[in-house]
Amino acid sequence: LDLRPVVPFMQLEKGVAKDFEARVGKIQAALDLSLRDVDVCLTHDIILQDTYKEHNVAMRRYAETRPDLLWLHWIHSCPTPGQASYPDNCRYTPPPGYIVYPNASDLSRVHQTYQLHGQEWRAIANRASHAIDPMALWPYDGLTKDLVDKSGLAEGDVTAVYPVGLDRGKQPEKIIRLFAGIRKLGYDPRLLIIDWQSMGDRFQKYIDELIVLINGLHLSGHVNFTSRLDDRCSQGVPRRVVVELMDLTNVYVHPSRIETYSLTVHEAMLRGNLCVLNHDLPVMRELWGDHAIYMDFESDRNSRNYQPSEQAFWDDESVRLMTELKQNRAVMAKTKARKEWSPQTMWKEFAPLLHKQPVGAS
Numbered sequence: 561l562d563l564r565p566v567v568p569f570m571q572l573e574k575g576v577a578k579d580f581e582a583r584v585g586k587i588q589a590a591l592d593l594s595l596r597d598v599d600v601c602l603t604h605d606i607i608l609q610d611t612y613k614e615h616n617v618a619m620r621r622y623a624e625t626r627p628d629l630l631w632l633h634w635i636h637s638c639p640t641p642g643q644a645s646y647p648d649n650c651r652y653t654p655p656p657g658y659i660v661y662p663n664a665s666d667l668s669r670v671h672q673t674y675q676l677h678g679q680e681w682r683a684i685a686n687r688a689s690h691a692i693d694p695m696a697l698w699p700y701d702g703l704t705k706d707l708v709d710k711s712g713l714a715e716g717d718v719t720a721v722y723p724v725g726l727d728r729g730k731q732p733e734k735i736i737r738l739f740a741g742i743r744k745l746g747y748d749p750r751l752l753i754i755d756w757q758s759m760g761d762r763f764q765k766y767i768d769e770l771i772v773l774i775n776g777l778h779l780s781g782h783v784n785f786t787s788r789l790d791d792r793c794s795q796g797v798p799r800r801v802v803v804e805l806m807d808l809t810n811v812y813v814h815p816s817r818i819e820t821y822s823l824t825v826h827e828a829m830l831r832g833n834l835c836v837l838n839h840d841l842p843v844m845r846e847l848w849g850d851h852a853i854y855m856d857f858e859s860d861r862n863s864r865n866y867q868p869s870e871q872a873f874w875d876d877e878s879v880r881l882m883t884e885l886k887q888n889r890a891v892m893a894k895t896k897a898r899k900e901w902s903p904q905t906m907w908k909e910f911a912p913l914l915h916k917q918p919v920g921a922s
Contacts, residue, residue: 566594572611576647580614587618592625600630600914607655607674608635616650620921623656630918631657634689638666641673656921659683660913662690682919688910691903694807703792704804707752711784714898716750718742718885719809720833723802723824724816726758726766733773734815734857737871738836740777741878751783752805756796758787777871806831810885810895815857819843825852834884834891840864853884 568586577583595601606612606619623631633655641652654674661670664685671680695705695714708714713721718739724730732753739749755767767785774783786793802824806812812828813836820843828835829851837844839854840862855877858864866873885891899905 564594566590567615570614574611576613580647583614584618584621587615588622591618591622595622595626595629598629600632603631603633605635607633607651607659608637608639610648610651613647613650616655617647620650620656623921627920628918629656630914630916631655632660632913632916633657634660635670636662636689638669638673654679654682654921657682657919658913658916660686660689662687684913686909686913687901688903688906691901691906692897693903694898698807700804701798701801703790703797704801706790707786707793707797707801707805708808710789711750711752712781713750713752713805714808714902715748716782717747717895717899718811718882719750719895720811720813721752721754721802721805721809722813723754723756723797726753726755726763728766729817729860731815731817731857733770734874735813736770736773736777736779736783737874738813738855738878738881739783740779740871741875742882743779743782744875745878745882747882749779749782752786753783754786754793754797754802754805759794803827803831806833808898809833810891811836811881814838814844815855816841817857817859821847832890832894834888836881853881855880 568590570583570586603619606615619631623629638661639651643649644652652673652675654676659670659674659676659682661667661683662685667680667683667685670683671677674683676682695708713719720735720739722730722732722735724732726732735751739751742749753770755763758764758767767788770785774780786797806828809828809831810833812825812833814822814825815838816822817838819838819841822844825835825837825848829848835848835852837848837852837854838857838859839845840856840859844852845854856864
């Protein structure tokens with residue numbers, strides 16, 4: 561993508577400038593100089609705004625000299641069809657190339673305005689220009705961005721972080737088994753375990769055990785530990801980064817065996833995540849009530865004999881989790897906005913436009 565500041569500066573006017581033709585010639589000369597080695601040219605609202613009439617005319621005249629050049633004209637609204645004399649009538653006649661519009665619902669208006677009867681295929685609905693990258697939109701910490709990139713957190717269908725001092729009572733293996741069930745259902749799970757201050761030998765041995773479990777359940781690359789991803793996380797992750805990571809998740813699972821309260825549950829709810837809490841801890845149901853779903857994670861007062869096996873139990877629970885997730889419109893909208901309406905994903909909608917056949921004005 562080559563951005564070239566090629567159009568000469570001039571004060572735009574509502575009416576037709578006295579030196580209109582000179583202005584058009586100046587713009588056309590600049591286009592001829594700067595676009596001669598270009599295959600595709602994108603314009604933005606040039607054919608829409610009445611103040612761009614010099615540019616509109618210059619573009620059309622230059623296009624006559626370059627039948628090989630593909631034009632993609634982005635517009636974000638559509639003028640009301642009208643009768644006008646030259647040069648204002650250029651707002652209502654077919655330009656060279658294609659018109660790209662953000663939705664299909666209004667394409668009939670575009671066809672009518674630009675007189676595309678019989679050539680409706682030259683107006684294309686495409687939302688790529690409205691894609692949003694949350695990592696660029698908000699002022700996230702550099703560590704947040706690096707962890708998202710290294711873990712692939714933003715790419716998952718079901719995403720979660722688990723901030724935890726890696727005591728065995730926190731039971732991250734239950735989340736791992738639950739996410740293994742989710743992957744068996746055909747979804748892409750991503751779990752980032754934020755192993756806060758877990759650098760001692762017993763913690764590292766526990767991580768090694770969990771990695772063996774992860775590999776055995778075919779989740780390699782789907783579950784990561786912050787301390788193993790980035791040396792800056794060896795002594796923990798700043799709270800701000802944890803909260804920012806929750807923006808990129810849609811689920812928060814809290815299987816801890818012992819708890820009197822949980823600030824991370826509270827924070828996850830504030831970030832709009834579907835929370836999965838421990839039914840075997842009465843305090844969880846007392847504190848969070850009907851605002852979460854509950855699973856049998858065991859506790860210091862209630863053991864479970866999972867049948868027919870522990871993994872089979874969590875495979876079944878993954879179905880329940882996905883059912884709850886799919887029924888939650890707010891969480892699914894958040895997921896789609898992150899995963900499907902991003903520049904990375906929408907590029908697949910944009911790129912084919914670059915290979916269309918050039919078309920002259922009619």
